[in-house]
Amino acid sequence: MLVSGGRHRHHRTEGYMRSKIWFFVPLASIALAVGGAVAADPPASTSAGVPPAAQSGITRKILSTIDVPDSKYQVIEARVEIAANVHVPPHTHPGTVVGYLLEGDYSIKLAGQPAKTLMPGESFVIPPGVVHEEFAGAHPAKALAVFTVEKGKPLTSPAK
DSSP: OOOTTHHHHHHHHHHHHHHHHHHHHHHHHHHHHTTOOOOOOOOSOOTTTOOOOOBTTEEEEEEEEEEOTTSSEEEEEEEEEEOTTOEEEEEEOSSOEEEEEEESOEEEEETTSOOEEEOTTOEEEEOTTOOEEEEEOSSOEEEEEEEEEETTOOSOEEOO
16 A cells, blocks of 8 residues: 555655755865865875774765866765764864765754754755764764865864
8 A cells, every 4th residue: 555645755855865966966076166175184094095983883985986187186975874872073074075964863063153953855064174073863864975185185084
């Protein structure tokens, strides 16, 4: 038995999410073009094939890495999952991060700003070098994140 409107609504939502995701990949490239990817001193781990240090409750799975032609930058697409009731401590990224919440309970707090709670289907931008922390609520958070970073730089570093 099919719940009224269930199948059609699912396809509309899926198509909407897909169109939003395809919007953010070029947006990350635009951020790069306007100077969004600023280099920072790298720790031991880099985006050049070495994943950031494992952090309890968060996983980052690299989906694709694309070199930006005629530049020293790359765009890295990752699926980020934060377990339920996990606080990701303050950290930074050396380039712009454009994120899209796929599902779950998620809040982000940028330095100097109040925490912002997102609903699935909403997006966020983390400027380069800005200290921030993230929180998952009662349900695990799953997001698509697009990083624009200088080749060989880290995806994430603990806040100093």
